[in-house]
Amino acid sequence: MEKAIYIDINICSGCGACVVACMDQNDIFPEKGQPAFRRIYMLEEGKFPDTSIMYFSTACLHCEDSPCIMGCPTGAITKDRRTSAVLVNNDLCIGCHSCALACPFGVPRYDLDEKMQKCNLCSERVKAGLEPACVRVCPTGALQFKPLNETLENKEFVFISNIIGKINKSQQL
DSSP states (O other): EEEEEEOOOOOOOOOOOOHHHHHHHTOOOGGTTTTOOOOOEEEEEEETTTTEEEEEEOOOOTTTTTTTHHHHHSEEEEETTOOOOEEEHHHHHOOOHHHHOOOOTEEEEEEEEOOOEOTTTHHHHHTTTTHHHEEEEEEESSSEEEEHHHHOOOHHHHHHHHHHHHHSSEOOO
């Protein structure tokens, strides 16, 4: 059964535990120029005195019809049939940034060698029957790993998809 990471934006506190877990799981060192796969954004809405702030964690959405796959001229990006994860083979990546141009969510990141890097949905953990690291450590339960049909029925998932433009323009924490 295909699963996806769901975020309940009503309870995300913006604590960053998911970001740290992702960096630990993937041996990412931003101070060495390695890009973080997961980011937390803050979106402020309203006008004083009626304002609200929402935090949410986001990474690759592992799209069903992944534009990055179609945009990659070398076939370096593929979809794992077992986990539904969109994966990158860095040996095939030529650093052309075509995937970044194709991705409407701004997910592809590049390391110092200009090779594309992104969330792999902790595919090894998922294959072993475990949750992705970010989901496992979320202290509020805002991140959940659920069957895809449950996430598609959820309004918050659709909300996140619809405000990606706002996310990319908002302040990154």
